[in-house]
Amino acid sequence: MALPPKLVFLLDVDNTLLDNDRLRSDLMCHLAQEFGIENQDRYRTILEDLREELGYVDYLGAMQRYRLTDQTNPHLYQMADFLLDYPLMDLVYPGAFALIEHLGQWGTTVILTDGDVIFQPHKIKHSGLWQAVDGRVLIYIHKEQMLEAISTQYPADHYVMVDDKLRILTAMKAGWQERVTTVFPKQGHYALDPKNQERYNPPDITIEHIADLIRHDFSSLTDL
Template structure:
């Protein structure tokens, strides 16, 4: 069996989060909650979100389909139940992209290798990325892990590079990645979504902070180069 040749190292790789970075996942969650209440009532809507929260605490990622599977208990004869899976899988995520998200992806691809680095399950999260048009926009350059900040070795094997740029709405994930990659990583914090709005001081602070993903369209290659003040790599 022939081994797959190792990819050539790139000068710069952009890594893009999805939820509340490229698309408005908070809006999707609000739409889902409204649909649940219309179909099953407020009590059942709250039960779904309780199941979802419990699964997220257990698994470490959002599992909307898994929550729906558990939610079916007691509702097997409700005709609305089987419509919910179709609602999730066919949700128009392309309509939830932030303004100029695809333009931003296209711009970053002119500066360096660009890929999605997301948390999530292996069914719904890829489906979301496909439905949003992001999979095609990035020619399938997509990584989905349970905890992406714990998979940096695997990420570097897939995308070897001299330098990385991580764009995310969650300051804690950016800080965790910076602690591991040090001067090899520039972190970009996008102030979108409920995680960004939660605030709080987290160190190390992001290298770059922007109000929305579209702001990256104005950035040049030199804006992402390693800063003079860097965090040393951890000892081996």
């Protein structure tokens, strides 16, 4: 029986490998142009309420809820078309694919993300990220609460968690302690919010952009 890999890299998607802030901004501009500012604001409010309720951003779920407030609008179905037809490969950060290949020399790369069961996998597949990790994709509601499931699915001696949310990195460090190395790319609105940087513990490694990680040598972790 093959031994489990010594090292597994767990890579977040939104604002880590892929510019989700840009997707959201483009969607809001589209809604304002096609449906008006008032309807854009209504959708934004629903989206935020749903994020607070679920713990992740659910674009399509918010559209379903928005529909309940405007069932007679014949153009409503065009709202989802924008997301489903969006050129998602354009959102992948420069250097992300090269990094995934680079990390493979030290261990197994796995996408670990929160999200819904429809648009999140659609986003990962149509951006090319699903193929880049050979289908090793885990999508949860609260990934920081799924450490046992993650380690069962992808057992390893050590993990490297790459995420733009310090809240996630702090929680995973508390759960796995010295078994995980946390990497914080300072990308996106969560990462750049000074309140988050004050509230949570500092990560093991901080980088400005995801592509910067390609210069980091992880060979020492394979000897743990």
